[in-house]
Amino acid sequence: MRHGGDSATDPLDPGASPSSYDAAMAFDTPLVFEGDTITGPAREPRQMLAEQIYDGHASVHDGGVADKLGLPGAPIEGPTHFSQFDPLAWSVWGQRWFETGCISAHFQTMVIEGESVTASLTRGSEPDIARIDACKADGTPVLTGTAGVDPSATTELGERLPRCRPAIRASCSSSIG
Secondary structure, eight states, X not given: OOOSOOTTSOTTSTTOOHHHHHHHHOOOOOOEEETTXXXXXXXXXXXXXXXXXXXXXXXXXXXXXXXXXXXXXXXXXXXXXXXXXXXXXXXXXXXHHHXXXXXXXXXXXXXXXXXXXXXXXXXXXXXXXXXXXXXXTTSOEEEEEEXXXXXXXXXXXXXHGGGSOHHHHHHHHHTOO
16 A cells, blocks of 8 residues: 655655655555554564674574573564564554654564564554554464554553563663653
């Protein structure tokens, strides 16, 4: 689905109209619209952090580390999952998604390379925030959360944080902002 657009104007031209810029940024991702829910196609995310090293050690995204921890494989990193929501959010908010957009998510299970994941976005009564979900092909939830373009809207983290134990709440609060 394309959002806006003026194909007669070069979107890379600094003098191009905003609508031509919107068309250049649009996604060719097939989306399914059912009521208030938009669903993207099933994707099989690739493991892009297999060689990542930080603070002198490999991360859980490394197959060797994952194996030592008894995991069935190295988990796909969060931002890769978040990228599945870009076409959905773009279809709702257009360029605003890339200017003020925010995803707040609670991961429920990990995904390893080769597993299929489908993302969906469901609009509610608030125009600038929506619920998001991702699940594996067998229906196992991968994540749930919020996506939106209003920095003052209540996010998934904002909803969950008050329910956390005080020590966890203090740790989360110090890492926000």
